Amino acid sequence: MDYKKTVLRQDMCVDDVISVHYFEYAVDFSFSGELHDFWEFIYADKSELVITADTNEIILPQGSMFVHKPMEFHNVRGNGTNAPNSVIVTFSSSTPELFDVAGKVMVCNEHEKACMASVIEAGREAFSSPLGDPYTEELVRKENSPFGAEQLIELNLEMLFISLIRRYGLQSAAHADQPTPNARRRKDEIRLRQICEYMLENVEKDLTSKDLQKKFFISESSLQKLFQHKVGCGAMQHFQRMKIDRAKEMIREKKLNFSEIAQRLSFSSIHYFSRRFKAVSGMTPSEFADSVNSFSFPKK
Numbered sequence: 001m002d003y004k005k006t007v008l009r010q011d012m013c014v015d016d017v018i019s020v021h022y023f024e025y026a027v028d029f030s031f032s033g034e035l036h037d038f039w040e041f042i043y044a045d046k047s048e049l050v051i052t053a054d055t056n057e058i059i060l061p062q063g064s065m066f067v068h069k070p071m072e073f074h075n076v077r078g079n080g081t082n083a084p085n086s087v088i089v090t091f092s093s094s095t096p097e098l099f100d101v102a103g104k105v106m107v108c109n110e111h112e113k114a115c116m117a118s119v120i121e122a123g124r125e126a127f128s129s130p131l132g133d134p135y136t137e138e139l140v141r142k143e144n145s146p147f148g149a150e151q152l153i154e155l156n157l158e159m160l161f162i163s164l165i166r167r168y169g170l171q172s173a174a175h176a177d178q179p180t181p182n183a184r185r186r187k188d189e190i191r192l193r194q195i196c197e198y199m200l201e202n203v204e205k206d207l208t209s210k211d212l213q214k215k216f217f218i219s220e221s222s223l224q225k226l227f228q229h230k231v232g233c234g235a236m237q238h239f240q241r242m243k244i245d246r247a248k249e250m251i252r253e254k255k256l257n258f259s260e261i262a263q264r265l266s267f268s269s270i271h272y273f274s275r276r277f278k279a280v281s282g283m284t285p286s287e288f289a290d291s292v293n294s295f296s297f298p299k300k
Helices: 110-126 149-168 183-201 209-216 220-230 235-253 258-264 270-281 285-293
Strands: 016-024 030-034 039-046 049-053 056-060 064-068 074-077 085-092
Touching (some): 056 064, 085 110, 110 149, 183 209, 183 220, 209 220, 235 258, 235 285, 270 285
Antiparallel strands (some): 016 085, 049 074
């Protein structure tokens, strides 16, 4: 047989990456603004952000992304009420379809969120530059980074924008008839979302695995299987992470001291709270507070 090769077409290409950031802001932070000759996207991971694109001020709700075009002035600040988190990535690309999604507030789906999480994870593996340092001008490679770490950043960024361009760009109508995920997957995703929303609503309480089983009529084994498959950890481990995320927000809001935060989040003692905080975040509450207090953007 006369086999012929098919050269795969690459519609979306990321040429290089300038910065990969995950910011945990204080409640009163504000960035004065900048412009540059490469692309940038910002994703509101926790709470809403207030951004500027050229002269337009835009509310970016939690779970939404905005893409800034090259040479577009932009800035970002909090809403003054809640302490937000964001993902910010800058990159170069000659893909013209990026202009189709630039300038839009786009609500990210689970696949797109997973792509961003993989970019952040691979960024930590590939580079020694702190992801929360706004002064980073050049990414510094780790000497012994895992195989393919940098390529995973590129691939996940490309998958992210292929998905966004299909949903929000000019090609969206052509792909409207694509098949939806199977019923079992949808059911699992809905149940996981419901459980996580319930956890978040009750993050200040002392929830147990049995509480979740009773509330959602789910067995212990099914609960753990669901979280291990979809989240990568056990249900209560995920709940502990939620508590520490909330503790970080409280620290950045600067309204309560550590003992009050521990009590508010139903930890048995300030010492247990500190141990869990360090186990999850790698820092003590005091170290995290110091890092937040020293956080500032360079003046442009």
